[in-house]
Amino acid sequence: MSSSEIYTTSSSTARRYFHTLPWKNRPDIQFSELDSLFRTEWERALRKDVFLHGVESEPRRMPGRRGFVAVLCRSRASHKRKPQSFTNILQKSEPKTFNFTKVGLDEILFYIEDDAHEKSVRTSVIINNSPYEYAHCLLVPNAAECHIQSINIDGIRMGIRVLLGSRHPGFRLMYNSLCAGASVNHLHLHCYYTEYWLPSEAFRMHQIPLKVHEKEFSDMFELEFEDSCVRGFGFVITEVNFDCSLPCIIHTIVQYFNDNNIAHNIVMIRGLPPSPEYIASVDASPDENARSGGASNVDGNPNIPTMKDTGVSPYSGLEAYIPTNLWNCPLVGRIYVFPRVPLYGEKSYTKFHVNVTELFGHLYFGDVSVYESMNENDVVDALNGVSFSEQHFTKVKNDIVKLLSQL
Template identity: 35%
Template sequence: MKYEYCKTDFIYETSRSDSSVQSGSVFDSTLQNTWKAALERGVFRYVLNIQHSKILEGKFSFVAQLNTDRALKRRAPEEITSLTQPFDHDRFNFTKIDETEILFELRRKCDTTTNRHCVIINESPLEFGHCLLLPSRLNCLPQIATQHSLQLAIEVMLLSSNPAFRLGFNSLCGYASVNHLHYHGYYLNYSMLLERISVQHLSGPCFILVNYPAKGFVFQLPSDKRPETLARDVFKLTNFLVCNNVAHNIYITRGTHFSSSHTNSKICNTIRVYVWARKSSSEAAYWSLTEEQVVEMLSDVCEGTFGQVTDSVKELFED
């Protein structure tokens, strides 16, 4: 199955008030229907069963979920030793998946290249609709975000009208478990603070997230609303991090424009892209988890690295 799109399909504004997790655009319907069909065919390692969810008490409204099947039944992560570890054809990669795991191929109508982008199931799902976006799957690219793949991910976000849809990327040494270029997509039907939190300008198009335990960098869809402009800016940072051997995570979500004074607005009128420079982190048991523990873990993971690279990132965008 192929899903073709062009820029006239992009949705630049949506509202949280008139959506549920299983609703949205033609893209959302395509993703959700193919994902549920795969679930019914028994393609996944387990039927998604989130035993418990809770919002941790406190000002950050962290969401915690208990999904023991993910821990017990997922494929063993690949051993990662370097941020720039080469692609290894002999290890597991996404050219070795069964065809039943492919939900659909994704293609821009104006794209004359032979790139074959795929959306496949995540066979060990964390949330409803949990899938993997595989840019140029057959090109066997390592898990390093390219400018082209970032643009594709931003375009996918613009194809969805459901503000519950999110995309994420983990670098090698930053929780990536397969060294083959991929982004995670899923629906999380909670209003997240990161959709509306205030940020501070650093330089150029780059802002910083400081009133949050995980300090990081953030970009938004520019005034020209061109995904390629946003992708170029984000790639400038992630490429700097790769060149300096700094692990990182990327989070892409709908949200309010940085200049909005209505921090509680349900209108999502931009795409926010967060980039966290990070180190390895520890974990805590679900039932005893508190906001204080999450704050401590996030601060430990990000604060030191953030401080080490901020001045260099500021200079990066000053021209």
């Protein structure tokens, strides 16, 4: 496939995987068509030498009970394009600054098209030319429109559909608002793969009673602060809510943030169901494996970062971290939405900052001395430092529930 071709998420042949096999079954998991496309086209671009550097990340499991993964990426700190500086989450873009219409054709891998709604959305899948992880890409909806970095309902729906197109438990999709880690003021989401689990997959969540369109909506939660270290909202993606009610709810929350100049991050990942009763079975059978994008063996691929700790498997520690009654459960799609203390000014790639990846336990370091010196308590303090206070978050939560009940 070339950059002129299209993957359509709304076609009758596009598979959606609402559940994936858990990490303990990782060797048995087949790639979906979309997984294979991401990986094949990204590897092709890597061979063309269009990146600023290769994937040189060094991940290690940080000592402690939380299971954080620290990732050292020296080249990203020294080679990455100079980030833009922001002081408002709805800041206007400057025509002379960089945007994604200025990337070379070799940097565009393919397009994802969704024409299931009134407005057709064509998303450009572009390499992140300073990759942080394997197959690190940017998803830019309707790139030619140069929409500022404020996610709209089309971007939210596209992100959900892309997550559901993957069968890999380590596929991560994320969004930074301005003043929350974004470095380019042009609407985009990030995505990449990891071959190891992250603690956010098992965040405990407490249901928020809610009625939307006069119907009970049981898939919205408040994250357990003891687990997440930053107060936020959680959602579970289901066959009922993925295309209409869930994008609408998240977009309403984002609009509230915009109206109140609240910086925010959004995370879309695979994770545990809130309870064993939440799902009954995996939507994978031998015949579906045969129709997938192919085998998923990654052993020996030099472009996939592996744990720095010698002899530690990607799945080590899972038994201690996941409740016994959920150990065999397939994974669901989870979405986290975090209001947070803003990051103003120019972003540094050598200092430790809480951007979106840190919120789900994937910690970026550009400086080896910081990478080696920070411990789990330091990370928790940094996460707590960007969290809203309990009182402030409760007000935000109550305002949002009120807004949603009026939909």
